[in-house]
Amino acid sequence: MELSHRTITQIGHYRDMDLTGTAPDTLLKLYFQMLRLRRTEEALHQEYHPADEMRCPIHFCIGQEAIPAALSLHVRPDDFIFSHHRSHGYYFAKGSPLRELFAEIYGKATGASGGKAGSQDISHSDTNFYSGAILAGAVSIAVGAAFGFKHKRTKQVSISGFGEGCTDEGAFWEAMNYAGKQKLPVLFVCENNRYATFSDQLKRQADDNVSARVRPFGVRATQIFGNDTVLAHRTIGAEIERLRNGDGPALIEAYTYRWNSHVGPEDDSANAYRQPGEMEFWKANCPIVLLGEKLRAAGLLTDALSARYEAEVAAEVAANFKFAKESPFPTDTHWRQMNYADASPLADRLLGVATRGAGFDQYQDEAKLGPY
Amino acid sequence: MSRQLSYAKAILEATDQAMGLSPDVIVLGQLVDTQSGIFGTTTGLVKKYGPERVQDFPVSENLMTATAMGAALTGLRPVLCHQRLDFMVYSLDAIVNWLGLWRFKSNMKSAMPVTIRTIVGKGWGQGPQHSKNLQAWFAHIPGIQVAVPATAYDAKGLMLEAILGETPTIFVEGRGLYSMTDEVPEQPYRVRFGQAVVRREGKDATVVAIGLMVPLALRAAALLDKEGISIEVVDPRTLSPLDRKTICDSAFKTRRLVVADGTWHSFGAAGEIVTSVVENLGDKLKSKPVRVTLPDSHTPMSSALEPKYYPDENDIVAAVRQTLK
Numbered sequence: 001m002e003l004s005h006r007t008i009t010q011i012g013h014y015r016d017m018d019l020t021g022t023a024p025d026t027l028l029k030l031y032f033q034m035l036r037l038r039r040t041e042e043a044l045h046q047e048y049h050p051a052d053e054m055r056c057p058i059h060f061c062i063g064q065e066a067i068p069a070a071l072s073l074h075v076r077p078d079d080f081i082f083s084h085h086r087s088h089g090y091y092f093a094k095g096s097p098l099r100e101l102f103a104e105i106y107g108k109a110t111g112a113s114g115g116k117a118g119s120q121d122i123s124h125s126d127t128n129f130y131s132g133a134i135l136a137g138a139v140s141i142a143v144g145a146a147f148g149f150k151h152k153r154t155k156q157v158s159i160s161g162f163g164e165g166c167t168d169e170g171a172f173w174e175a176m177n178y179a180g181k182q183k184l185p186v187l188f189v190c191e192n193n194r195y196a197t198f199s200d201q202l203k204r205q206a207d208d209n210v211s212a213r214v215r216p217f218g219v220r221a222t223q224i225f226g227n228d229t230v231l232a233h234r235t236i237g238a239e240i241e242r243l244r245n246g247d248g249p250a251l252i253e254a255y256t257y258r259w260n261s262h263v264g265p266e267d268d269s270a271n272a273y274r275q276p277g278e279m280e281f282w283k284a285n286c287p288i289v290l291l292g293e294k295l296r297a298a299g300l301l302t303d304a305l306s307a308r309y310e311a312e313v314a315a316e317v318a319a320n321f322k323f324a325k326e327s328p329f330p331t332d333t334h335w336r337q338m339n340y341a342d343a344s345p346l347a348d349r350l351l352g353v354a355t356r357g358a359g360f361d362q363y364q365d366e367a368k369l370g371p372y
Numbered sequence: 373m374s375r376q377l378s379y380a381k382a383i384l385e386a387t388d389q390a391m392g393l394s395p396d397v398i399v400l401g402q403l404v405d406t407q408s409g410i411f412g413t414t415t416g417l418v419k420k421y422g423p424e425r426v427q428d429f430p431v432s433e434n435l436m437t438a439t440a441m442g443a444a445l446t447g448l449r450p451v452l453c454h455q456r457l458d459f460m461v462y463s464l465d466a467i468v469n470w471l472g473l474w475r476f477k478s479n480m481k482s483a484m485p486v487t488i489r490t491i492v493g494k495g496w497g498q499g500p501q502h503s504k505n506l507q508a509w510f511a512h513i514p515g516i517q518v519a520v521p522a523t524a525y526d527a528k529g530l531m532l533e534a535i536l537g538e539t540p541t542i543f544v545e546g547r548g549l550y551s552m553t554d555e556v557p558e559q560p561y562r563v564r565f566g567q568a569v570v571r572r573e574g575k576d577a578t579v580v581a582i583g584l585m586v587p588l589a590l591r592a593a594a595l596l597d598k599e600g601i602s603i604e605v606v607d608p609r610t611l612s613p614l615d616r617k618t619i620c621d622s623a624f625k626t627r628r629l630v631v632a633d634g635t636w637h638s639f640g641a642a643g644e645i646v647t648s649v650v651e652n653l654g655d656k657l658k659s660k661p662v663r664v665t666l667p668d669s670h671t672p673m674s675s676a677l678e679p680k681y682y683p684d685e686n687d688i689v690a691a692v693r694q695t696l697k
């Protein structure tokens with residue numbers, strides 16, 4: 001049966017989670033990863049006001065931990081992830097250092113992007129993580145990275161994370177067409193949380209899925225109940241394996257739900273865009289609760305272990321805040337260097353060294369003209 | 373005998389040599405793998421380097437630019453061809469929201485060395501959707517270089533510099549320049565960005581000419597020379613970075629300034645150049661600077677109107693006379 005946000009709440013309590021075939025330590029890792037992300041996001045959400053030290057828009061991903069946790073166990077260091085504005089889950093999934101995420105949000109020099117980008121534009125190139133706040137733009141770039149992997153015959157995979165709102169954009173469909181035609185090793189991960197800001201997918205599109213419409217483009221697509229972390233882990237694992245073997249591209253459409261406002265901790269419920277009963281359904285089917293229940297029933301998760309996880313995560317979050325708060329603000333105002341490369345090592349090597357054009361040193365206020 | 377090469381062949385040679393020098397150089401664009409090869413600028417490359425390095429692309433300009441950008445992150449050095457600048461406008465998001473700020477946004481840790489070739493049509497009724505030159509838009513964006521070569525020599529040197537350099541580059545090619553020949557060394561060489569050149573020395577007035585206006589300015593100089601008026605022609609070669617010093621030095625020497633730019637009058641490169649000179653030595657000029665540009669109008673198709681729309685050497689001559697009044 002096709003999944004749809006229109007009917008999904010009829011599931012009531014989700015009972016289809018199947019642990020068979022997933023190793024116990026993997027299950028526990030999935031649980032731990034979700035807990036880390038949840039507590040991290042909760043703490044940032046909590047701390048945002050009234051301290052007002054995180055001075056950038058943040059799109060929290062509370063309620064949407066399953067996909068990042070599942071991804072985090074499959075991506076390799078040399079795979080790339082390109083995220084949309086709701087970036088923390090994907091940053092986390094790539095294994096990029098969380099303290100640099102905190103520092104970035106605080107606008108500090110030690111941030112992943114030196115404090116220049118913030119939550120919705122953060123990148124961490126050492127771990128091959130990139131994001132950006134323009135819908136669909138990063139999907140296209142992810143296709144380009146996949147092009148590069150295929151061209152160089154590596155087994156790397158390019159992962160593109162976005163919401164269903166991104167599929168309103170024409171650029172998204174150009175990407176589907178080309179990735180499908182060229183069979184590129186790119187995994188499109190669509191977290192369908194029904195809304196783009198305050199707008200229901202059905203207000204913007206004729207149907208509330210993405211999968212059925214990408215298939216004719218040659219993109220293999222799977223719909224999953226996006227809060228079933230074990231299913232997400234299995235599906236992502238199988239798809240990434242196929243991509244590494246040249247059998248791409250693929251899209252996974254994970255039906256899930258955002259618990260917080262679209263952006264920031266401020267309440268946006270005055271816009272009354274959610275359906276009655278919806279939030280209750282999704283909170284009852286919280287991905288952490290669903291997996292936790294199963295793990296407890298299987299005797300894998302005990303109160304003691306749970307307490308240990310909580311303590312570990314709390315310590316990590318506290319250390320991340322400390323790092324961010326104690327880090328210095330950036331002071332660099334070399335605007336030209338920030339925007340233009342001074343060096344040209346490849347050209348120097350292949351074409352010989354040549355004096356730089358004088359215009360480089362006349363950058364705006366650095367101008368060395370006159371006196372006349 | 374020195375070797376003469378056309379502008380189009382110089383672009384082809386630069387691309388060919390860059391591909392020979394680095395296996396990471398690839399060419400993407402609609403029909404780059406055909407015999408006609410984008411007015412001869414990619415002809416034969418597919419035969420020499422194979423279809424993986426010279427690839428046709430769907431008519432998806434935005435994705436094409438973004439694909440090149442993503443590919444650059446994996447170590448490739450893509451060269452893109454847009455047959456008309458007008459088509460490339462579909463890729464403004466990729467250029468303005470991503471490419472230009474990639475280095476900045478990654479705190480200087482990540483680079484996208486992409487070369488975007490774009491051709492500006494002119495004449496034979498190209499009309500309003502096949503002839504636009506939006507070079508100033510791109511020069512306005514931090515993090516992107518803009519080349520406006522006027523000679524085959526510069527086309528080759530700037531192209532090699534762009535492909536093997538680290539800064540994303542938009543390469544604005546005037547279709548009207550393609551058949552013009554120049555002395556071009558066979559060996560690969562560099563023309564660095566931000567280095568203007570004095571094409572002709574003179575003492576009575578400076579004409580800064582951009583792209584297609586360079587040959588016209590040189591013709592104007594020859595005409596004026598017959599009357600004993602000596603003009604200096606400066607070709608900036610790149611708009612970003614812009615070599616303001618060479619321009620200002622020349623204007624300081626002649627004390628008179630004309631800027632000839634074959635794009636729209638308002639908010640363009642000509643305005644930027646006049647401003648740069650006025651800011652630095654406005655009080656030293658003997659007359660008001662004059663701009664020779666297109667009118668602020670879209671391009672007419674009719675062969676009766678085209679000559680009225682595009683400025684020629686006589687317009688430059690008239691502008692110089694105005695500064696001498």
Ligand SMILES: Cc1ncc(C[n+]2csc(CCOP(=O)(O)OP(=O)(O)O)c2C)c(N)n1
Binds near residue numbers: 085133135166196
């Ligand atoms: C090109 C563009 N248009 C509009 C916006 C404003 N905007 C920011 S987030 C958003 C909704 C995104 O919804 P979705 O893609 O479903 O992701 P979600 O926020 O639900 O995770 C919009 C419209 C934008 N960032 N980029």
Ligand SMILES: [Mg+2]
Binds near residue numbers: 192197
């Ligand atoms: Mg959404």
